[in-house]
Amino acid sequence: MTSVNVAIIYYSATGTVHALAEAAAAGAEKAGAHVRVRRVAETAPAAAVSANPKWQRHLEDTVDIPDASLDDLDWADAVLFGTPTRFGNPASQLRAFMDTTGPLWFAGRLADKVYSAFTASNTAHGGQESTLLALGNTFYHWGGIIVPPGYTDPIQFRSGNPYGTSHVAGDGAPGEVALLAARHQAWRVVETAAALKVGRAAA
Structure with a gap:
């Protein structure tokens, strides 16, 4: 298969x-x-983070994961963005990162890449679909190629979201269905990005 670079x-x-x-x-x-x-870098006040033991613990547990940079976007052939919902929109932390991408966008270096997204909300109707659609608005401006999971695998009929993998956090940690849906979505992104690279090389 054609080599594909994917940033998550x-x-x-x-x-x-x-x-x-x-x-x-x-x-x-x-x-x-x-x-x-x-x-993406945490931008919430330290007092807000420390007031929630789960938030503080997760921040400490993931300290070794590198922060996202513009180089990661430039390097990638395909990008999957993940965010919790915030009143039906992406979290401000992710938006803050995306709002720094102007130089890449202006240079045309975000165009023609494959983009996809996944999310989680505390409740079943907590804005999952609107959050994914809101991310799409940015992908349109970048000139991106949006690849959703749709109903391209039987797992999607169980996960119930053709826009992108989503999970109800109020039900606990992601289980088998949500994790399989995320794996399938990423596989579909890679397959599509590879096909595009092959097609462009042959053109």
């Missing part, structure tokens, strides 16, 4: 989206991609 860039407060990011990385690697997993 995510924000996770207490570990739910982090678990989905790890599953996506496993799916991308199984599909033969070179993978970078990157978290």
